[in-house]
Amino acid sequence: MQHSTKRLRATFFEGDQQIASAELELTAGQTKTVGNLKSSADIRLGVDVVSRNHLAIAMDGGGDVVICDTGSSNGTFDGSVELKPNEWHKIHAGSRICLGGEVRMVIEMQADFTIPSGSTSRVATSTAKLADLLKVQDQIVIGRGRECDLALDDPMVSRQHATIYKGRVGGLMIKDMGSANGTFVNGRRIQQPTKLASDTPIFMGRHVLGLTSAPVDLSKQTAVRTRGATLDYRGGKRGLHPTDIEIQTGSMTAIMGPSGCGKSTLLKVLNGDVPLTQGSVEIFGVDLIAGYEYLRTVIGYVPQDDIVHQELTVQEAIYYAARLRLEHLDSAAINTKVSEVMKDLRISHIQRHLISQISGGQRKRVCIAVELLSSPLILFLDEPTSPLDPQAVEEFLSILEDLTKQGTTIVMVTHKPEDLEFMEKVIFMGEGGHVVYSGATAEYLSWFGVERTTEVYARLVGAELNTWVAKYVRSKEQPSPSEAHSGMKLQSTKAAAWRQFYWLSRRYVAIKTNDRVNTMMMIGQAPLIAALICLIFADITPAVPFLVVISAIWLGTNNASRAIVGEQAIFKRERMFNLHLHTYLGSKVFVLGIFAVIQSGLLMAVITLGYQFRGTDPHWTSPAGGFIWLSMVCIASTMMGLFVSSSLNNLEKVMTLVPLVLIPQIMLAGSISRISNWIVEVLSYCTISRWGTEGLNILQKTIHIDGPISGAGSAPQVLQANLGHYYHDVFGKLAGTFFLDVWWLVKLSIIFAVLTIVKLNARTAK
Numbered sequence: 001m002q003h004s005t006k007r008l009r010a011t012f013f014e015g016d017q018q019i020a021s022a023e024l025e026l027t028a029g030q031t032k033t034v035g036n037l038k039s040s041a042d043i044r045l046g047v048d049v050v051s052r053n054h055l056a057i058a059m060d061g062g063g064d065v066v067i068c069d070t071g072s073s074n075g076t077f078d079g080s081v082e083l084k085p086n087e088w089h090k091i092h093a094g095s096r097i098c099l100g101g102e103v104r105m106v107i108e109m110q111a112d113f114t115i116p117s118g119s120t121s122r123v124a125t126s127t128a129k130l131a132d133l134l135k136v137q138d139q140i141v142i143g144r145g146r147e148c149d150l151a152l153d154d155p156m157v158s159r160q161h162a163t164i165y166k167g168r169v170g171g172l173m174i175k176d177m178g179s180a181n182g183t184f185v186n187g188r189r190i191q192q193p194t195k196l197a198s199d200t201p202i203f204m205g206r207h208v209l210g211l212t213s214a215p216v217d218l219s220k221q222t223a224v225r226t227r228g229a230t231l232d233y234r235g236g237k238r239g240l241h242p243t244d245i246e247i248q249t250g251s252m253t254a255i256m257g258p259s260g261c262g263k264s265t266l267l268k269v270l271n272g273d274v275p276l277t278q279g280s281v282e283i284f285g286v287d288l289i290a291g292y293e294y295l296r297t298v299i300g301y302v303p304q305d306d307i308v309h310q311e312l313t314v315q316e317a318i319y320y321a322a323r324l325r326l327e328h329l330d331s332a333a334i335n336t337k338v339s340e341v342m343k344d345l346r347i348s349h350i351q352r353h354l355i356s357q358i359s360g361g362q363r364k365r366v367c368i369a370v371e372l373l374s375s376p377l378i379l380f381l382d383e384p385t386s387p388l389d390p391q392a393v394e395e396f397l398s399i400l401e402d403l404t405k406q407g408t409t410i411v412m413v414t415h416k417p418e419d420l421e422f423m424e425k426v427i428f429m430g431e432g433g434h435v436v437y438s439g440a441t442a443e444y445l446s447w448f449g450v451e452r453t454t455e456v457y458a459r460l461v462g463a464e465l466n467t468w469v470a471k472y473v474r475s476k477e478q479p480s481p482s483e484a485h486s487g488m489k490l491q492s493t494k495a496a497a498w499r500q501f502y503w504l505s506r507r508y509v510a511i512k513t514n515d516r517v518n519t520m521m522m523i524g525q526a527p528l529i530a531a532l533i534c535l536i537f538a539d540i541t542p543a544v545p546f547l548v549v550i551s552a553i554w555l556g557t558n559n560a561s562r563a564i565v566g567e568q569a570i571f572k573r574e575r576m577f578n579l580h581l582h583t584y585l586g587s588k589v590f591v592l593g594i595f596a597v598i599q600s601g602l603l604m605a606v607i608t609l610g611y612q613f614r615g616t617d618p619h620w621t622s623p624a625g626g627f628i629w630l631s632m633v634c635i636a637s638t639m640m641g642l643f644v645s646s647s648l649n650n651l652e653k654v655m656t657l658v659p660l661v662l663i664p665q666i667m668l669a670g671s672i673s674r675i676s677n678w679i680v681e682v683l684s685y686c687t688i689s690r691w692g693t694e695g696l697n698i699l700q701k702t703i704h705i706d707g708p709i710s711g712a713g714s715a716p717q718v719l720q721a722n723l724g725h726y727y728h729d730v731f732g733k734l735a736g737t738f739f740l741d742v743w744w745l746v747k748l749s750i751i752f753a754v755l756t757i758v759k760l761n762a763r764t765a766k
Contacts, residue, residue, distance in 0.1 A: 006059050006109070010034075012045060013104040020045055026059040030146075033057075033070075033153055034099070040144070040155070049074045049100030052406060053153050064090050065107065067097065070153060071220050073250075073405050074100030086220055130164060130211045134172070139165035142204065143177075152215060156181050156205030156375055164196065172196040172211070180328045181205055181374075187294045203294050206377060208286075218284040218298070219377050223249045223409040224270055228279030231269055231433070239265050240433040241469075242279060244476050247425065249284075249377075252400060252410040254420055254441075257429035258457050263413045264304070264382050266429065270411065271301045271380040273576060284377060296577050300371030300379040300408075304386070305569035307367050308355050311511040314366050315351040318342065320507040321370040325577060327499055341369040345399060354514070360387030361396060372403075374577075379403065381412035385419055397422040417453035430460035436468040497583050504587035512591065526555060526599040527606045534610030540620065545700055546671035548607060549692040552630045553665050555599045556592075556637025557644070557658060563588050564645035564760070565654050575764045581757055588642060589635070589753075596634035601627055622699045629699055633692040636745050639752035640688065646759040665689040688748060695741035 005027045012020040022043050024032050034055040035041030041053070051072040060066050066088040069076035076083045077098040083089050091097065097105040133140045133149055140149035145159035152161075158179040167173045175193045176183040184203035185194050196202070202209040206219045224247035231240035240262055247253050255263045268274040270281055272292050281288040283295050308317040318341065322334045329337065342348045345365045350358055355366065364384050371379060381400075385393045393416070400410050401422055412419075420426060420441050428437040428444065437447055448456050448468070459468060512519050529551045537544050564571065571584065608623040620626065644661060648654050666672065668680065669689035675681045684690040734740040 006063065006065065008065065009108040010043065010057070011106045011108070012043075012099075013106070014047060014102060019047065019103070024057065026057070026065065031056050031058045031151055031153070034105075041153075042146070045099075045103065047100075047103050049102045051100075052155075054099055055097075055105075056153065058088070060088070060090075065092075065109070066090050071217070071407070072100065073407075077101065086217065129214055130209060134164070134166070134211075139163060141177075142209070143179075150209075150215070152204065152207050154205040154207055154217070157207065161204050162202075167195070174202065178328065179204070180326065180333070181297065182328070184294045187291050189293070206298065218286070219249060219407055221249065221284045222282075223247045223251070223284060223378050224411070225282045225285075226270070226279065229269055229276055229281055230278040231265060231274060232277040238433060240269060241435070243435045245427060245435060245438045247409065247411060249409050250404050250407055251424045252404055252422060253412070253425040253427065254423045255411065255413045255427045255429065256415065256417075256420075256453075258431060258460055259415075261429040261431050261460065262433035263429055265433065266427070266435070267380055267382055267411065267413050271299055271576075272296070273301065273303075273572075297374055298377040300368075300374070300376035301573060301576065302364070302367045302371055302379070302381050302384060303569055303573065304382045306355070306363050307370060307570050307573045308363070309507070309511050309567065309570065310356040311354065311514045312507070313352050313354055313514070314342070314347060314358065314362075316507075316510055316514075317355055317366060318369050318373070320503060320510070322373045323503040323506075324500060324574065324579075325374050327578075337373060341372045344372065344402070345369045346395075359392075361389075361392040364388070365396070365399070376408065378409040378411065381410065383413050383415065385414055385416055390418075393419070420453065428456060428460065430465045430468060431462070432465075434465065434469045434472075436460060436465070436472045438472075497580050500578075500580055501583040501586050501590075504583060505590050508587055508591040512595070522559060522595065523598060523602070526551070526602040530603045530606035531610065534607065534614070538614070540611060540700070542671060542697075544607075545696040546669060546689075546693050548603065548626075548630065549633055549669070549689055549696055550662075550666060551603060552600060552634045553637040553640075553688055553692065554662060555603075556596050556634040557641040557662060559592050559595055559599075560588070560638045560641025561645050561654050561658050562651060563592065563642060564756075565648060565651055566645075568649065568763075571760075572764055581760050585642065585753065585756055585760065589638060592638045592642075593635050596638055597631045600630035600634050604630055621701050625699045626696060629692075629695050632742075632745055633688060633695075636688050636692075636749040636752070639749045639756070643752045643756045643759070646756045646763075669693045685744070686748070688745065691741045691744045691748075694736070695738055695745070698736075698738045698741070 005025055007023070007025050010022050010024060011018060020043065024042075026032065032043070033039075033041040033053065034043045034045065034050070034057070035052050036048075036050045036054070037044050037046050039052040051074065053070045054072040055076055056068045056070050058066055058068070067076070067083070068088045069083045069085050071085045078089060078091065078095065091107060095107050097107070099105060130140065130150070137149070141160055141163050142148055142150040142152065142157075143159050143161040144152060144154060144157045148160060158177070158181070160177050161179040162174055162176050162183045164172055164174045172195070173193045174183065174185060174190065174196050176190055181204075182189045184190070185196065186200055187203070196211065198211055200211070207215045207217055209215045224245070226243050226245050229240065229243040231238070233239050243266070255266055257263050265274065269276060270288075272281075272288050272295070275289065283299065286295055288295060308321075312320070315338065318338050319334070322329075322338055326334060326337065339348070342351055345368060347362060347365050347369060350362060355363060358366075364387065368379070368381070368384070385396060388396055397419065400412075404410055423441045425439065426437070426441050426444055427435060430436045437444055439447065444456070445451065445453075448459055450456055450459070459465070530548075533544060533547055533551075571579070574584075575581075604623055604627040608620040608626075611619050640661065641658075644657055645654055648657065664683070665687050666689065668675075668684040668687045670684065671693055675684055731740055
């Protein structure tokens with residue numbers, strides 16, 4: 001079998017000056033692309049009016065050369081006729097095609113020829129149906145590379161992304177080929193070969209494919225469409241009344257209204273942060289709730305609070321975020337991506353500055369840079385211009401405007417009327433969660449019959465609000481035909497847990513080590529406390545093991561009490577994207593556990609050496625066992641501290657609660673006074689101090705007792721230190737044994753871990 005191939009020359013002019021020329025060979029179904037210097041197109045032009053993905057050139061089945069505008073910002077023209085995006089247009093020899101109205105492309109046809117069709121030859125196409133390709137071959141490769149059977153012009157698609165093949169027992173299978181951004185079948189990211197049904201949607205980057213339909217570029221669909229989107233809070237209060245809005249792709253849209261009207265609530269409903277009570281939200285034609293696990297890869301969201309750690313540098317914050325979100329990219333690709341987003345957001349010059357040392361506007365840009373790592377199709381921003389001065393606002397909004405030129409849709413909450421100068425569309429909300437206007441920025445003043453934006457706000461509260469609510473409802477009574485469309489229903493998955501654990505731990509270590517003063521103070525507490533114990537207590541009395549255990553509990557609890565509550569906004573955003581709860585908690589326990597071990601080692605070393613130096617009798621008899629046991633006590637206390645940190649919503653409340661948690665540890669340990677009744681004893685079972693003190697006394701074996709003991713004289717005695725006689729004998733032969741202490745300490749640690757997971761899950765429950 002022979003395939004006809006057409007050879008042609010494409011020459012490009014800017015004015016009368018030739019700027020590029022290329023020889024092209026086209027086989028039926030094969031596509032060549034034209035873009036700017038930032039693209040990976042076959043022909044790249046250094047002209048601003050040419051988009052990253054501007055034009056495709058191909059030869060159809062009849063041997064004619066066809067071109068297709070692939071959604072360029074400035075359009076493509078054949079003479080005076082503007083080509084419709086994503087529709088093939090036949091051209092002829094000598095055709096003069098204008099790209100953006102400034103660059104001319106002249107096509108010169110050359111001789112046709114034929115090439116043999118071998119078993120390894122592939123015909124690249126971006127429009128073919130998978131079923132048609134599978135009729136002539138048993139396996140097809142899909143990717144961005146021109147050598148693929150189905151070539152998708154999509155930067156989120158890997159060069160060889162996935163392969164579809166006929167299974168041994170019939171049916172079709174799909175396999176991801178180690179792509180950077182994953183292959184989603186029915187919304188679930190596949191990790192191994194997966195069987196395909198005839199109606200199964202396949203998502204790769206920005207494209208959705210079906211076996212019997214041509215690939216659809218989601219970036220060309222309506223960005224946001226809601227139908228009756230409603231939110232009710234617990235107790236029956238309505239946060240968002242039924243809302244029908246549409247936001248077009250590549251636009252900049254502002255959400256405005258008086259304070260407390262529900263602007264941020266609407267934004268959270270649109271991006272999936274808050275689940276709807278009724279109605280639906282579609283993002284690029286995909287149902288938001290059902291398809292969230294896929295859509296999270298194309299949604300960016302920057303809340304009001306910063307989503308980067310203050311203790312990291314700008315470069316570190318973006319780098320670790322890239323490691324967590326772009327899980328399949330190698331180190332070189334990660335570094336390239338980090339450099340690109342810093343350049344696009346104009347923050348390369350501050351990349352080595354700590355986040356805590358840069359301005360509010362720069363921090364906001366760093367947060368956006370984190371979101372741009374995944375090349376989102378839509379970016380939601382909650383009052384990004386609030387902390388900025390007028391000059392910084394203009395620069396910031398110009399950056400957002402540049403993003404829309406690259407195809408990103410911007411939706412932002414703002415309270416500044418001057419921001420509307422950059423917006424194409426505005427959504428006004430009235431008191432109580434009512435949308436009262438959704439349309440062009442140029443028309444909202446006439447809609448409300450006012451001359452200034454400040455006058456609009458006065459009409460959105462009180463009795464007059466009902467007039468505008470009714471007017472808006474009437475304008476939406478005639479649904480457009482597109483509203484009959486039903487969003488695609490998908491399923492879910494999460495990122496690789498072990499890899500996520502590694503980078504979360506790496507980042508947390510960087511946070512701790514970057515704040516050197518606080519870290520040294522944290523580590524220095526242990527030897528200082530131990531030195532004070534040795535200084536105050538000349539002999540190892542019963543108070544010494546008790547105070548050593550209480551010190552370990554304090555260190556572990558204090559270390560962990562700030563760990564979660566201090567990064568709530570970061571946790572919630574990363575949870576929305578791909579964060580596992582158990583890897584998040586595991587990384588905290590792992591890093592804080594390392595500090596716990598270091599602190600326990602210093603505490604026990606100073607205690608051992610202090611009493612050995614003083615020549616006390618008895619001296620500390622089990623330094624190694626004591627170190628291991630204190631490490632366990634400190635880690636169990638870390639778990640308790642993490643539970644406290646996850647239970648409250650601000651640091652001040654946590655710091656108030658920590659002493660209330662520690663005081664029972666002192667009172668119920670059984671060292672200060674004998675446990676006198678069953679109620680107190682049962683309470684003591686829930687304390688780390690009871691089991692920690694008993695275990696350390698057992699390891700120490702002997703302590704110094706001052707004063708008379710029953711059946712002895714008045715001289716000080718050296719006795720076995722066992723607190724078993726302080727408690728009721730409810731554990732039988734296990735009472736007072738080290739095994740029982742270990743078992744209860746592990747049990748308490750697990751309980752605190754489970755409670756922390758429950759609390760974390762409640763914060764982000766959908």
